[in-house]
Amino acid sequence: GAGVSQTPSNKVTEKGKYVELRCDPISGHTALYWYRQSLGQGPEFLIYFQGTGAADDSGLPNDRFFAVRPEGSVSTLKIQRTERGDSAMYLCASSVAGGPYEQYFGPGTRLTVT
């Protein structure tokens, strides 16, 4: 079956602009996670959805970052007033349910803020 997909694969934007990153989880997976990975580092947790609700958003760095999952499937990570420090790989993962289950990752979106 289809895995986790993310679009776009690459996004270049200017400082101060607004961007949206999309994640399509594996069909039937109720839990969805967003992570951010800087060069040479492991991914860092941003936010976790169980169904339509954000069960844990403790990793969002500030109020410029926001994520939604209105129908419990596709999720969008939104970044306002982008800064050069937001440049990173943004990874999405899904699992069959919330909790300590195997997570399946998408190919990521490489965001570059110039």
Add this chain to the structure above:
Amino acid sequence: KQEVTQIPAALSVPEGENLVLNCSFTDSAIYNLQWFRQDPGKGLTSLLLIQSSQREQTSGRLNASLDKSSGRSTLYIAASQPGDSATYLCAVVSKTTDSWGKFQFGAGTQVVVTP
């Protein structure tokens, strides 16, 4: 606070040698540990998931062990091939109430297998 460490940061071996990759964590109260492979500029591919009640998991040439009491996991890759060249990451889910389901990752070990 859980800390996950992978040493060494980089490793180069000749083709055919066995690879041994280490992952250590500071808090032994974990639900599970997962090993991933990441190719340059790509997402993560799941290799093995070990539940806290398990001591090891095997898949083909891969074997991962877990010793919770010492806070360590080891990934063994037998008879390495150039195609095994990648960064290998480990991640744990801790039992603290604020960590339900979210992984904490190490920084990874970058592996190069030379022909």
